[in-house]
Amino acid sequence: MKIFWAVVGKELLSFIRSWQLVFVVLYAFSFEVYIAGSGIELKPRNIAVGYIDASGGGLSQKFLSYFHAPEFLEPILFESQEKLSQAVFDKEIMVGLVFDDTFEQNFRKNHATTLHVLLDATAASQAFTALSYLQNIAINFTARTFPVELVTHKLFNENADNHTFMALTELLSIVTLLSVILTAVVFVKEKEEGTWDIMLLMPVNAKIIILAKSFSQVIIVMVGIVISVGFVIFGVFDTPINGSFFAFLLLSFLYAFTGAGIGLFIAAIAKDVMQVAQLSIVIMLPLIFLSGAWTPIYAMHPWLQTFSLISPLRYYIEGTESIFFRGTPFLELYPYFLGVTLVGSVVYAIGFRKIGRLF
Amino acid sequence: MKLGVVKAYVLKELTEIIRSRLIIMVYLMPTMVLVLFGYGIRMEVTGARTLIIDNDQSHYSQLLVSKFEHSKYFDVTIEKRGEAKALDEIHKAKNDILIIIPESFEKRLLHGQTTQIGVFLDAAFPTRGSTMESYVKGVVLDAAGQMLERLAGNAPTISINQRTLFNQAMRDEDAIVPGLIGLVMLIAPAILAALLIVKEKERGTIFNFYASPVSKSEFIAAKLIPVFLLHSINIFILFLWATYLFEVPFRGSFLLYWLTSELYLVISLSIGMLISIITRTQIVAVVLTVIVTIIPGFLYSGILMPISSMVGVSRYEAHIFPVMYYNHILYDVFLVGEGLASSKTVTYIFILALYAFSMLTLGSFLLKKELR
Incomplete structure (x- = not known):
């Protein structure tokens, strides 16, 4: 010993x-x-969003107001689709939204309308999460009457x-x-x-x-x-x-x-x-x-x-x-x-x- | 710098490395890391073990349950033993998600009253927790869309038409493997180079260098050239693994890939050499190299998260380590293919070159050719 x-x-x-x-x-x-x-932080944060807007602005601005910190940066307006694509290629923008001219019209006429999204998927998991945020926002617009709440309890690690x-x-x-x-x-x-x-x-x-x-x-x-x-x-x-x-x-x-x-x-x-x-x-x-x-x-x-x-x-x-x-x-x-x-x-x-x- | 001296010294170093059986390690290690991690790391959660308690047993609740059953992300079991038992299973880490559909779910839905679906999930692994949460949301939202169509008739809807760039299938391999190359090319050369000089210090053979007319730059060149040549082959080996085994597309110029990789190799070697110069014992050199390469290499490689999502100290730290710049170029040549047309790539190559130059200068500045 x-x-x-x-x-x-x-x-x-x-x-x-x-x-x-x-x-x-x-x-x-x-x-x-x-x-x-x-x-x-493994959760997506500061996701850079860029958009071009040919729809006139009311609905699209409302849509954009859902993107807020800390998950998203302030959305940036681009002049043309080429400039937006270039920014996505340079990885300055991760999510590019294209509101075309029929976007608001169709919605107001009670038609189905489509939002075009360019997504940089090199970071696949972040892209996936960004996409589900988008879907969530879209549902928020259409389904204000949908009465189901999802109550999530994250066990063991609340936040x-x-x-x-x-x-x-x-x-x-x-x-x-x-x-x-x-x-x-x-x-x-x-x-x-x-x-x-x-x-x-x-x-x-x-x-x-x-x-x-x-x-x-x-x-x-x-x-x-x-x-x-x-x-x-x-x-x-x-x-x-x-x-x-x-x-x-x-x-x-x-x-x-x-x-x-x-x-x-x-x-x-x-x-x-x-x-x-x-x-x-x-x-x-x-x-x-x-x-x-x-x-x-x-x-x-x-x-x-x-x-x-x-x-x-x-x-x-x-x-x-x-x-x-x-x-x-x-x-x-x-x-x-x-x-x-x-x-x-x-x-x-x-x-x-x-x-x-x-x- | 006298080339004859360097050549003789390089030959001596090369023979030593080859004799010490390290040659296997030089090629085994990078390949092993790439294959293991390339197959192993999965960011998406598939087959999350899910328990569903359906207290309603109605048409709509079953519609929801079948949505979960048909998703590859969930591995569903219908739980009949009750809530307490199910929660207990999650506590023992035997199941990941518990979804409870309340009684009179359908009735309240049709009357437009609020109902709540309870979701309990294991968030001890936070990323997985958040990912699973967003999947559950996705499925419920998807089901909601369908139910709404039946309930509401022709209300306006917005559908998302996404086009994913660079990684259309959202394959994890495409997102991870190029990043891994950046990680491997940082760790392996650095560890090899970290011991080259400190080994001589600990054994006392460094005095040969002190006493001989070999200059400092010749000494550094002679130490680095053999490992540089050995590891240069890895650039090609790793490329082949990535494109053939993992089937990652390669859209950029191979010349750009090759040259930047060589540049990056110089950087990681000089990181190792710098450590070798400042430390006094081999053990310190090993531990220090492991700490400054593996952990930051992994965190700042862009595999786990994009640099743009970082905050505070780690954001600055990410910009200090070379792996971020190299990986940007790697992802570019593999998935994007912009090449030198993008000014960001050119800037990053410039930064890498500056990095290599200053590391080497710092190394020869700190290396002392006399007894301390």
Whole structure:
């Protein structure tokens, strides 16, 4: 036990001594999370609307008055259709509306009338949302008598608040990156310098050293998580946590150990830091991708869905979402704990065995 | 700059890279990222697991239910076990949407009284939540249009005739894959270049450079040329994946694509090199590169959201990173095809060139040829 703490202490000390590293890690856990959370809105905003109007103006202006901030910018009048198309091609305008001369006449005569829309669909999801806004406005004109209200309850995250969500996703990605890379490098550096072989030959239990070395990196990551959640997630974004904070910490701890396990595995294969950098990207990107962070799991290919069961990040993200937003009680979180623990211990065991072998 | 010296140095660097098996990584990584993410990222929500409780069981309510059933966006189950059970399923993340059609829905509708359709949806994933909400609205509005026609006879209606440009089918691949190329071409070269100089610092071999008559610019050129050549091939590989595997149309000039990509490659390499120059240990260089390339690369690539929709700090940050300018050109050559005719493209190429030049100048300025 004494050896264990001595190694942990030594690793923490050498971490703190490299002020550049401390700075970079702190930056990742604080500003990076903040920036991702503060500015990124996935909802369409400031959509640039341009129009040409040959209809005379009454109805079209009324139609245009529905475009308001923050979703839309003030609609801009263009002189001709060519100028409008050019602006759409230059991506200055995302939605171009063409009110032709029959637009108002037909409407006043109780006929069906058509609004022509040019849509820049390079950002498909925004275009789709813009289109459904348009349909909504059109229905508003025709169906003032339609007596059905849609009452939407967005569960767990009332305002569909992106800040918290993006900040959390960012934090989880950073935890993944750092727990893997830091651990891998700690071991590979010794390998590069040749001290690792000596370490394994020494009459101390190699298992204790491996455990202590990876534990020290887990501590660093855990401190980072606490700082990040405390200052950024709770402090700046003022996120409510519906579940238990302790459960989140425990889950993070287990997950950081899984990350360390992956790091051990990479360290066992890699010969120098350059290989660590490349390998960890190659291994981590699929892990992040399969976790459901970017795309919901049930929307993936069936075989990718099965594959995603081995991504520990999947359990971590779902668990964290449940704790923060759904407020799932502690005992019902067991699938996530089980998932992280199971995948984690397998990965850790493999890495542990591989790095502990001398030749 | 003496070409002979540079050539010898380049050969040495190239041999080192090839020997270290990194060569596989250089080509494996970009392709892997493109294929995985190209197939994986889906912005639209299809097959959202939907529960519908129909308390009315009338003609109109069933019309509405069948609208949902026939949409590819919803995977509908008629819920008979009651509201509490259904809500519980959403809490356990087993279902995404719950729609409740109230009793006497039809009766009130025909009498012109207000009725409310209750929609509960899982917004723990906010984008998905909002997207699903707009789909539900869309279906209800669509059904409303039909019902109105029967109810109201010939009232005036406005129909939307949209023409989507550049990405007519609204394929996610077309919207995502070009952006991914910009992302990959930022991350992979930067990580490779980030360790080139700091590795020598940590091992002490940098003293060879301090003591030798090789000049600073020769040293930088010798370090960057091999990785530049290796990664130049990726420009073609990624192009082939995009056009053949993902069938993204290519409407612009290939020459423009190729040249701007080379320019962009110089930028991402010099970002890596700059990191390599200012850091002292390899681990710092790796973590720093990952932080300044992957995360901003993804956020500001225009894949997740157009830059014009950003606010505050991130809007400025987006303009600082080169990925925004390059991706504009990428989307142009793939989907739009305006090319140099658009003054915006020309400006952006100019900005990229300026960027590359200043990064390289800054690098050679910061590189010290003596012991600190």
